[in-house]
Amino acid sequence: MSRKPFKRSYRAAGLILALLVFLLLPRFLSPAWLGVTNDVGLYAVLALSLNIILGNCGLFHMGHAAFYAVGAYTAAILNTMYGIPILWLMPVAGLLSAIFALIVARPIIHLRGDYLLVVTIGIVEIVRIALVNDVFGLTGGSNGIFGISRPVLFGFRISRPQHFHYLIWGYVAISAFLFHLLDNSRFGRALKYIKQDEVAAEGNGINTTHYKQAAFVLGAFWAGMTGTIFAAKMTIISPESFSFWESVLLFAIVILGGSGNIFGVLLGAFLIIGLPEAFRDFADARMLIFGAAMMVMMIFRPKGILPPRMRHYNVQSLLGRFPQIINRHISGDTENRQPQSAGDAS
């Protein structure tokens, strides 16, 4: 009991520190370096959205760039053709990505881990080829789409790296917080159960297909929204930005950082996107080093740099929170018990 207040103040100090860094960073970093941290932020959100599918649910999905691409292109097309402000398009782009995920994930969701991986690579390649071939005459072929307008927030036009810093890292913070809530929700626990033991999860009444599908849709929704910000930041998008390697980078961020752990994923984004920028000379060799790191990590630290902490439930305090369970146990009431206690104890 005595450790709890300490932990809480520790966490508060961390949050204040993070807030200070967030607010003051543009004062200390050059615009070029802010460009790097902005990239880190975008990849961090993308990796967080992939983390729902790959880290929490344990589905080997290596086609995340496809969802990102659908979102970015949706926003770019609607913005350049109809002049709709780009930030308003975030939910639209997310929704379209989610619908796309719903359609493509349904037939492949039951595949075993490594087969799913290959099929999702196939999907990201098909999407890229479709974009290059100017599908429906909308995507602009291999040149892509240009002239996407800058985002405007409360009448303020966001165009410089320092402005984007606040937009992107604010978005990172909101996303991380929402994903944290999701982690501890009924939905998040169900996903973790599926990752740990799918058969047992199914046996305990979790509709695994439904939850896996939901994980895909949610991850795709968030990736699509992030695509909008990417389109607004670059003002030009082309199929090259959504290649298979982009998916590999995201995959590596989640796996090496610590799949299933939000801090691990953020750390992974810093290491994999930020570090190579710091050591420009070795940027060429960065994929070589990732490859070697992936092999070494799987042997010595298969759960990533920061593996997810197992949640421990204190049975006594849990029972205290749900007195009706105790009452029912005492009174020996067996009717009506099942639907209630299944929800409480899971």
Add this chain to the structure above:
Amino acid sequence: MEEFFLQLTNGLAVGGIYALIALGYTMVYGVLKLINFAHGDLFAMGAYLGFTLLVSLGLAGTLGKVAAVLLVIALVMGMVALVGYLLERVAYRPLRNSSRLSAVVSALGASIFFQNALMLVYGARYQVYPGDLRPEGFFNVMGVEIPTVRLILFGASVLLMLALYWLINKTRIGMAIRAVAIDQRAARLMGIDVNRIIALVFLIGPALGGVAGVMVGLYYGQIRYDMSLLYGLKAFIAAILGGIGNIPGAMIGGVLLGVIEALGAAYISVAWKDAIAFLVLILILIFRPTGLLGERVADKL
């Protein structure tokens, strides 16, 4: 009709190459239940090693073209087999008893590592194979002029596949490989050295992949470090198409995929050529996950 035959022979030549690579995937899957994602990169390495040997040794002048190509192929087989063996020792053996997904990630890491190693050594540009090594003649079949090189490539891959088929089905070593694929523990109890058999599979598969690499170099005349990705994925699709883990399946699947792709490119759209293979993969996994003649790959509860 002439167009059809030309495309068909092109498909057979490329399909033979796919089949050779697919054999490496399917054999490793057979004994380890692991998709060796780095196999495509071993294939690319074969192409590059062949390029280096052909260019730097200048054998064509002293030995004659045919002997030079055969010697280079033999050398490449040996070298790529060695790399495959080392890969198994370093990246896969320590993970033999951990979860399957860790091994998959390690395989992916190995793939990324090899691909970028090739890029750093040879550069990101296309490298051009010596052009005069490619047979230029034409073969006349029922009034259609078919490039000889296609027949030679298809013939060579069939020959290699027959040799492998003989090795697997008619020799003691082949029997041991089949036994390990069916049940490792039982094979060990029967006195088979499982580690040696797995190492052997990692010698044979990459050797075939290396040959395929040299063939691609000779056929298309140019190679690039990232060819591993597309060829590797397509050969993997071929292995699934035939039924992964099944050796005749990989042969049939490879040839079939090559033909489907060539005909699809000719009659549907060249721009969508690469998408056709992936479409085949998705359709196969949805409608017949066991492949044409193989094991089931989807978990259905």
